[in-house]
Each structure stands twice: as structure tokens, then as C-alpha cells.
Amino acid sequence: MITELGHFALILAFAVALFQAVVPLVGAYRRWPGWMAAAEPAAICQALLVAFAFAALTWAFVTSDFSLRLVWANSHSAKPMLYKVTGVWGNHEGSMLLWSLILALFGAAAALFGDNLPATFRARVLGVQGMIGLAFLGFLLFTSNPFLRLAVPPFDGQDLNPLLQDPGLAFHPPFLYLGYVGLSMSFSFAVAALIEGRVDAAWGRWVRPWTLAAWMFLTVGIALGSWWAYYELGWGGFWFWDPVENASFMPWLIAAALLHSAIVVEKRESLKAWTVLLAIIAFGFSLIGAFITRSGVITSVHAFANDPERGVVLLAITGVFMGGALTLFAFRADDMASKGVFGVVSRETALVLNNILLGVAAFVVFVGTIWPLVSEMAFDRKLSVGAPFFDMAFTPFMVALGVILPVGALLPWKRAKAGRALRRLVPAALLALAVGALLYALQSGRSALGPLGLMLGTWLVAGAATDLWVRKGNGGLGRLRRLPRADWGRVVAHAGLGVCIAGISAMLAWQQEDIRVVQVGDRVELAGYALTLEAVNRVDGPNYVSTMADVALSRDGNAIGTLHPEKRVYPVAGMPTTEAAIDNGVMRDIYVALGDPQEGGGWAMRSYYKPLANWIWGGALLMALGGGLSLSDRRYRVAAGAAKAPRTEGVPAE
Amino acid sequence: MRWLERMVDCIRPWLITLAVLLLTGLAVPTPVLAVQPDEMLEDPVLEARAREISQGLRCLVCQNENIDDSNADLARDLRLLVRERLQAGDSDEEVVDFIVGRYTEYVLLKPRTSGSALVLWLAGPVMLLLGLGLGVGYVRSRSRRGSDPEGLSEEEEARLKEILGN
DSSP states (O other), X not given: OHHHHHHHXXXXXXXXXXXXXXXXXXXXXXXXXXXXXXXXXXXXXXXXXXXXXXHHHHHHHHTTOTTBHHHHHXXXXXXXXXXXXXXXXXXXXXXXXXXXXXXXXXXXXXXXHGGGSOHHHHHHHHHHHHHHHHHHHHHHHHHOOTTOBOSSOOSSOOOOOGGGOSHHHHSHHHXXXXXXXXXXXXXXXXXXXXXXTOOOHHHHXXXXXXXXXXXXXXXXXXXXXXXXXXXXXXXXOOOOOOHHHHHHHHHHHHHHHHHHHHHHHHHHSOSHHHHHHHHHHHHHHHHHHHHHHHXXXXXXXXXXXXXXXXXXXHHHHHHHHHHHHXXXXXXXXXXXXXXXXXXXXXXXHHHHHHHHHXXXXXXXXXXXXXXXXXXXXXXXOOOOOOHHHHHHXXXXXXXXXXXXXXXXXXXXXXOOOHHHHHHHTHHHHHHHHHHHHHHHHHHOSSOTHXXXXXXXHHHHHHHHHHHXXXXXXXXXXXXXXXXXXXXXXXXXXXXXXXXXXXXXXXXXXXXXXXXXXXOTTOEEEETTEEEEEXXXXXXXXXXXXXXXXXXXXXXXXXXXEEEOOEEEEETTTTEEEEEOEEEOOSSEEEEEEEEEEOTTSXXXXXXEEEETHHHHHHHHHHHHHHHHHHHTOHHHHHXXXXXXXXXXXXXXXX | OHHHHHHHHHHHHXXXXXXXXXXXXXXXSSOOOSSOGGGSOSSHHHHHHHHHHHTXXXXXXXXXXXXXXXXXXXXXXXXXXXXXXXXXXXXXHHHHHHHHHHHOXXXXXXXXXXXXXXXXXXXXXXXXXXXXXXXXXXXXXXXXXXXXXXXXXXXXXXXXXXXXXX
């Protein structure tokens, strides 16, 4: 019954989305206040209906209602509760329902917090958001309905893919979707502005918080996914340049470019057409990401539950939204002439450079991702594009970005003197050089990757500190606390990039590994640590059987602790997984994975010393935190609160 | 929708291979885990070269994994083959050429810079030049509107002060 109600709510939401996609837009065109005002309740109503449908599906999963085809295919009565809940989005239909839910929630948030927007503009934003909602709810109902029943309910389910039964991966999709779908708001704002024919500083200010929020969630989502890969796949890789990873990375890069160029629109009324274009492209990459993930045309490790037919529908949705928005853009591009004038050396120029580098980097990732398909279809040449290509083709742009970033952040708007900014950065540059030289001398004879990477990381962090120092001026430490949150956000996010770059280069350059057969009682020496295999036991989990080893970790005779690497077998899904054991540290991780039992006795064991591993995800979290700080800046809160006053005055008049 | 059929046709053999391998793979009790101790060569220099080469070769039945990381049996065969060739005295290039000769260039994770793949390699640099060109054009057009009504440069401000004050 609850399931049928959920199904019905989803159909109602589809109808409401249709209403929301038509009525406010007509109202805005005709200037009918009543029709425009209909957008708000429609958006909220749509969100409530989709939320109800989602709750109904969650209920079916929680109560293990195997009469639902989706629950039967992706759940099991013995599965832990956490994964019963997260199993809702661990499959195609459920994840698209989550996507629609987040889309509707963003729409409702725009309706609730959009008081400060002009009436016609708000109606258009919500109208466009309604169109996107309509497309995805239609996709859900007609190609991927999660509420289909089985005529004869089976006794138990087939269990969720064991790789997905993991806390890191459980929360990876919701964050990613918050990011992907959050970019739909930037898109709706861009299209609404194009229909309206006006892009000004206020538009920049409205679109930036939504982009910041989306980018922040995307950062956390990507970091969670990468962290999961690190500890789950058994050899501690953290990024594979897999098509699906790329699908999340492209919108991230474009969103990063967008939130920088939106500042230029907000502060200087320049780069308007470009910013609108970026907003459209950012969401376009989100849609392409959905297509790549869901269609499986590009083979990838992530491609669970996909089929090409659905992919075509997603491709059509992408085509319609991108085609429509870009056509509109072509008609309106002339109305968006820049106003601000600035010198060749200025923060504006630095941000243009930032946008070029991020844009080209995203383009390289895009070309590399689709090239196997293009090559096969157009040139009849089957080839692979993998990590070595991306490492080589993508990295230079990020290095260039890292090098110019601290300089750009110190340049004032309009007109700047390069010498002045550079002089202030002398201490940061010296520190970076010293770190690089010291590490180069210490490591003797290995590749320059480590020292150069840490040099760049130091340059970024020290550059961010310099930025803070300059912003503080002569005001003492009290002034630091009174700095706008946006300044803190910028500094923290830029330092986060430095930390992340340092972590990646240190791990790639100085990782040590040991792969060997060990008998119980054997000792492995690795980078000054000693690992002793003490026992291997069989342990029963709720829905799996585990072979768990006890590995004692010590350094110079001092015990640090016992690690428990596992090999699990999930009998229902018929799938083994590796659970690596990690001793986390600030400066290094010790990572142990248990392999197979050997014929002559003993176990294959892989141990790794991974320097600065946690800096990778720490840096990503710092970036997200920086985004959050900027988001809480006074000027956005004031912008949201300022409109409260007139509305309360308006109530008696109604 | 011919292109679609074409697209589906392109991936069909791989899906079938994958399905067959998954099914047959299930019969094996547990999959092997990437490089195994028994595969590794005694000579650390040779082994390091083998690892390096392995990381650039695709496991053909996997989805975007290199043979060094992969659990598949075919990846193991390829790892052993790489080591065999190295022990026979092949240079790194010769080993890779040998494998490509057997399994086509699909096995290379880093495509060669030849023929149509040049487009892939040049896409980034060309786009960067294009972007820089457009960027330079934009910045110059913005800075050339000389008489900026809203702001004065520091020199101008200093000069203004000089004229007005002293």
C-alpha cells in the first residue's frame, strides 16, 4: 500500500512538474502576477511529493519488501540496516529517484530562499527547474520505475553488490548528486537570465552561492569516492581516471571555474557572457556524467546496473537542455557586453587565466574520456585511454594553475602592479624553494616528482598565508577575526589545494610496498616499521564470512597496534571483497591487505607505506570547508535576509 | 538511429566476453589479487621494470584496469608474459611491442602518438592556445577602453593629489 502511494506521489510530482514548467514561464512572459506566483507552491509541492515517494521506497527497503522487484534485486533480509537504507540508491532506479529528489529539493529551496529575486526572474528560474524536474521524473516513470512489483514475491533478495556495502560508498552518491544536481540551479539561473535578457552584478551574486554549494558537495562526494577506492580495492590507489570518476571531475573543474568567474560578474560586471556559458556547460557535464554512468557506453569499473537504451534517453535529455540553452545563448550573447574596464595586470586577468586553465583541463579530461568511443566509431581504431595519458596530459594545467594562483589572489581589482604582489610573495617562494631543495637532497637519486610536488604545495599554502597576512594589514590579530568569511573561505580553499597536491605527489613519489608470502609468525620490515602476521581466523559477519588476519605493527620494538586486514565472501551475491587494514597517521599510512592462502602454506600479504596519504582527502575537505566559509559570508546572508522585511509588510495588503 | 546500433555493436563483443568471464570466473573459488608473490622476479631491477610496464598495459577483460592491479586470470597471464620477455633480454619497448603485436593497441593505456590519436594528444595544447588567444583578445579589449570613468590608477590618484594638494 505504501509502495502504491509512493508510486502515485511520483506520478503526481510529474504532473506538478509539468505545471511548474509551463505556468510560471507563461506568467513571466505575460506579466501575470498570479501565474508567476504559482511557481513557488508548485516547487514546494513537487519536493514534498518526490520526498514522499523516496520515503516510500526507503520503507520498502527497510522492511525488506521483496514483492518490489528493485528491493528483491538489491537487498537481502540479513543485510545490516545501514546498507538497507543506503541500498535505496545503490542501484539505477533508486539513484535516479534520489537525483530527482535532490533536484526537487533544490527547486523548493530556491522557492523558499528566493524572496530577494525579482518576480519575473524567480518565476523563470523555477520554471526552468520545473522543466529539468519534468525530464527526470519522466525518465524515472517511463524507463526506470522503481515501484514495479513482482507477481510472485520471492522468499529473500539477491543482496546489494558487496563493494557498495561500505560506509564510504554509502554516502558517496548523495554528496555527488547534491553537487551534480546543485549545478542545475546555476543552469536555471543562467537560462532565466538569458530569457530575461539581463545579466548584471546582482545575477552574479545570486548564482554564486548555489554554485558554491554544488561545488562543495561535489568536492566532498569525489573525496569520499576516492577514499573508498583507497581502502577497498586492496592496493591503495586513490584515483583511476575511470570514465565515471572523470564524469564527476569535469563538472567539478567547470564549477570551480564558474565560481571564480561569477565573482568577476558580481564585483566588476565583466565576463558576463562567459559566466553564463560556463553555468550552462557545468550542468551539461553533470548530464553527460549521468549519461556516462548510466548508459555504460564507456566501460568502467563503476558501471553497475546500466543499459544502453536508458542511456539514449539521458543523451536526449542532455541534447535538449544543452541545445536549447546554447541556442538561447547564441541569440542573447550580444546583450551581455562587459561593463568593467581593467588593466592587463589585474585580478580580472588572473581570473581569466584561471578560467582558461580550468576550462582546458576539463576539456582534456572530456576528450580523453570519450576518445575510445570516437576513435572506434570515426576511425575504426580500437584503443584505450587510461591513467598514463591523463597523468601526462592533465597535470601540466594543474601545475600552471598552482603556480599562478597565489599571485592572482594577491592582485587587486582593476589595475595592479605585478611587482608589488610578487615582492610580497618572496617569503612564500623562498620557503617553497627551501622545502623542494631539502627534500631533493634528502631523497638522493629518485624522481623529482616528490620535491617538485611538495614545493608547489608549500607555495600554495604559504601563498594563502601571505594572502591572509596582506588582508590583515596593520590591524593585528583582532582584524583577522573580523575579516569577511569570503576571505577566509578563499584562503582555506587555496591552502587546501596545496595540501592536496602535496599529498598526491608525496604518495606517488615515496610510496613503498612489500608483496610476499608470509607464514603465521613471519615478520615484514617496511620503511622502518615491522609487521608480524600473528594469526588468521575465520570470522562470521552478518551477511558475509570473513578471513581475518591479526597483524602486529611496531616501530623500533615499540608496539603501535594490531591491524585486521580481511578477505570477505558474500555468499548471496557470490562475491569476494578485500578489506584492507590501515594504520592512519598524519605523516603516513601503513596499509595492509591480505591475499590468498598459498599452496605451500602461508598467505600472500601486501604491505604499503604511504606517506602523506591523508593529506589528499584532508586537502579536499579543506577546499570544501573553504567553500562553506564563503557560502556563509555576510553578503549572501544579508542578501537573503534583506528581502524578509518587505515581505512582512506585504502581508496585510493581500 | 544507425549510429546507436553501431555503438551498441561496438560494445556487444565486450559485454559478451565480460559475461562469459564473469560466469566462468565464479567457478574459481577466490580471485587472485593483483601481482602475486610467486610471479615476482628475483632480480629487483628487472621486477621494477616489469611493474612499470604492467602499469601501462590494460587488462583486456576488465574495465579500465591495468594488469598490475587486476585480479583477472588474463591479467596474470600477461604479467607472466611480460616477465618472460624481460628475462629473455627484451628491452621495455620490445616487450610492449610484443604484447601490442599479440593483443593490438587496445592493450595500451597510453595511446601512441600516431595517426588519428594525434588529435587526442593535441586537443589540450591546441585548446590552450585557442583559449589564451581569446583571453588575450578579451583582456586587451577591456583594458584599451582607456578612459575608465569609475576608477583611477594609483599613479593617477597620486598625480591628482599632487595637482590638487600641492
